[in-house]
Amino acid sequence: MEKKHIEIVLIEDEEDILELLEYHLSKEGYEVTGFLSTENVEQFLEEENPSLMIVDRNLPGMEGSEFVWHLRQLGYKIPIIFLTARDQEGDLEEGFRCGGDDYMTKPFSTKELLLRVEALLRRSGITASSTVRYKDLMLDIQKHQLFINGKPIDLTNLEFRLLHAFIKNPKQPLDRDFLRDEVWGNDSTTFHDKTINVALNRLKKKIDPSGEKNYFAPVWGIGYKLL
Amino acid sequence: MEKKHIEIVLIEDEEDILELLEYHLSKEGYEVTGFLSTENVEQFLEEENPSLMIVDRNLPGMEGSEFVWHLRQLGYKIPIIFLTARDQEGDLEEGFRCGGDDYMTKPFSTKELLLRVEALLRRSGITASSTVRYKDLMLDIQKHQLFINGKPIDLTNLEFRLLHAFIKNPKQPLDRDFLRDEVWGNDSTTFHDKTINVALNRLKKKIDPSGEKNYFAPVWGIGYKLL
DNA sequence: CAAGTTGATAACATTTTGGTTACAAGGCAT
DNA sequence: ATGCCTTGTAACCAAAATGTTATCAACTTG
Incomplete structure (x- = not known):
C-alpha cells in the first residue's frame, strides 16, 4: 500500500496488540506512532499534528477515557476510537461521554478497525483519496484533472x-x-x-x-x- | 427530554423495531421520521434537511447500502448509521464502502445506538435546519426555496x-x-x-x-x- | 346611499440580471 | 521575442424580475 501521509497515534499497553495494529495500519499506508501509555503523548501532539487516535480504555497510570477527556478539555478535536476489553454499557457510555467518536470491543477484527478508521477520517474531512466526486464527475485534487465517466478533461x-x-x-x-x-x-x-x-x-x-x-x-x- | 430540533430519518422495514427506535429517539428529544422502505425518502430529503439517517441494510426493494451509495453519488453528505442483522465481514465492508459512518449489528442496545448517534452528530457538527415553517409552508433559507406540502415552488x-x-x-x-x-x-x-x-x-x-x-x-x- | 379612500388586478414599461461573443492584456513556454 | 493559452473586460442581446400606471372593486364613514 502506498503512503497516505496520514498520521495515526496508537495507545495500547499490551505490546502484542500494539505491534499487530501498527503492522496492519502501516500496511494500509498510514504513518503510525505507537505508545504503551499516555505518557509523552501530549508532548507528541504538540509537535506533530496527527489525524486520528486509537486509544485503549484500560491503560496503566491514567485511564484512556480520562486522558481523552483531558485532551478535549485542552481543545484537541482529533478523532478518537476507543478500544476496550470490557463490555459493560457503563464503560461504553463513559467512552462516548468523554469525547470519543467510536468504540470497539476486543476482540475485534482488524478489518473492521480499518474500516472504522477510514470512515471516521472521511467524516472528519480528512480525505485519504485525493479525489472528490459528484455524479459522473471525478475531480483529482492533486493532478488538477477532471474525469467524466473516466474520460479525462483538462x-x-x-x-x-x-x-x-x-x-x-x-x-x-x-x-x-x-x-x-x-x-x-x-x-x-x-x-x-x-x-x-x-x-x-x-x-x-x-x-x-x-x-x-x-x-x-x-x-x-x-x-x-x-x- | 426537551426538543433538540434535530431531525433524524429512520429506515427500517420491521415495524416493531421501527416503532421502538422512534420511541427511544423521540424520548431523547430528536424529531424522528420513520420509513418502512427507501421509497419516498429521497423526496423527503429534498424537502427537509435532516441531520442524520439510520438505515437498515436489509430492506425490501432497494438494499439499504445500495440506497446510501445512490445518495452519496447525488452528493448527500448526511451522516448515516447502518443497522444489520447479519454479521459477516463482507457486509460490514460494503456498508462502510458505500459511505456509511457507523455500523451496528442487531441485536444492539438502544443505549449504544443513542450514544453513537450523539457521537456522530458531534463529529459532524450538527447542522441546525435552516428552515422556517408556517402551516403547510416551509421556507428553506439556504436553498432559497419554498415547499408547500413538500411540493417545491420557485x-x-x-x-x-x-x-x-x-x-x-x-x-x-x-x-x-x-x-x-x-x-x-x-x-x-x-x-x-x-x-x-x-x-x-x-x-x-x-x-x-x-x-x-x-x-x-x-x-x-x-x-x-x-x- | 354617496363620496372618498384603499385594495386588487391586469397591462405595460423599466430595470436588473444572465448568456454569449469578441477582443485585449498578461503569463508562460519554446 | 513569438505564439499559444488563460483570464479579464466590454459590448450586446435575451430573459426575468420588478416597478408603474390605469381601472375597477371593496371597504369605511357620514
Whole structure:
C-alpha cells in the first residue's frame, strides 16, 4: 500500500496488540506512532499534528477515557476510537461521554478497525483519496484533472477551483460573493459582475459541450448551483 | 427530554423495531421520521434537511447500502448509521464502502445506538435546519426555496424576502412601512404605494393560484397579515 | 346611499440580471 | 521575442424580475 501521509497515534499497553495494529495500519499506508501509555503523548501532539487516535480504555497510570477527556478539555478535536476489553454499557457510555467518536470491543477484527478508521477520517474531512466526486464527475485534487465517466478533461486553474467549489457544495446555491472569495480570493478590489458568468460559461462548455447534462443552474439574483 | 430540533430519518422495514427506535429517539428529544422502505425518502430529503439517517441494510426493494451509495453519488453528505442483522465481514465492508459512518449489528442496545448517534452528530457538527415553517409552508433559507406540502415552488428574490418577513411574523399585521424597510430596504426614496400590493398579489398567485388557501388577509389602512 | 379612500388586478414599461461573443492584456513556454 | 493559452473586460442581446400606471372593486364613514 502506498503512503497516505496520514498520521495515526496508537495507545495500547499490551505490546502484542500494539505491534499487530501498527503492522496492519502501516500496511494500509498510514504513518503510525505507537505508545504503551499516555505518557509523552501530549508532548507528541504538540509537535506533530496527527489525524486520528486509537486509544485503549484500560491503560496503566491514567485511564484512556480520562486522558481523552483531558485532551478535549485542552481543545484537541482529533478523532478518537476507543478500544476496550470490557463490555459493560457503563464503560461504553463513559467512552462516548468523554469525547470519543467510536468504540470497539476486543476482540475485534482488524478489518473492521480499518474500516472504522477510514470512515471516521472521511467524516472528519480528512480525505485519504485525493479525489472528490459528484455524479459522473471525478475531480483529482492533486493532478488538477477532471474525469467524466473516466474520460479525462483538462481544466485550467480557474476552472478547477470553480468546479471544486461547486462539488464541495453540491445542490447548494453559491452566491457571487462566496464564489469571489472562494475561487478568486477576496483581495481583488475591482471585480466585474460578469467575470463569474464568463468563467462558469467556459466551464460549462468544457465539461458539457453539447449542453445536454445541465450540471449547473443559475439561481436568479443569487448565483449558481450544481444540480 | 426537551426538543433538540434535530431531525433524524429512520429506515427500517420491521415495524416493531421501527416503532421502538422512534420511541427511544423521540424520548431523547430528536424529531424522528420513520420509513418502512427507501421509497419516498429521497423526496423527503429534498424537502427537509435532516441531520442524520439510520438505515437498515436489509430492506425490501432497494438494499439499504445500495440506497446510501445512490445518495452519496447525488452528493448527500448526511451522516448515516447502518443497522444489520447479519454479521459477516463482507457486509460490514460494503456498508462502510458505500459511505456509511457507523455500523451496528442487531441485536444492539438502544443505549449504544443513542450514544453513537450523539457521537456522530458531534463529529459532524450538527447542522441546525435552516428552515422556517408556517402551516403547510416551509421556507428553506439556504436553498432559497419554498415547499408547500413538500411540493417545491420557485420564488423570485423579492417574493422570497416578502414571504420570509411574513413567516417570521405570522398572524401579525405588518404595516407598509415595516415591509418597505424589511423587504425593500429603507434606502428607496421613491416608493410607490401600490408596489407592495402588486408584489404581494404576485406572491399570493404563485403560492396559491386557485386562491382557495387564503394565506394572506389585508388589514385595512395598515398592511397585511399572514393568517 | 354617496363620496372618498384603499385594495386588487391586469397591462405595460423599466430595470436588473444572465448568456454569449469578441477582443485585449498578461503569463508562460519554446 | 513569438505564439499559444488563460483570464479579464466590454459590448450586446435575451430573459426575468420588478416597478408603474390605469381601472375597477371593496371597504369605511357620514
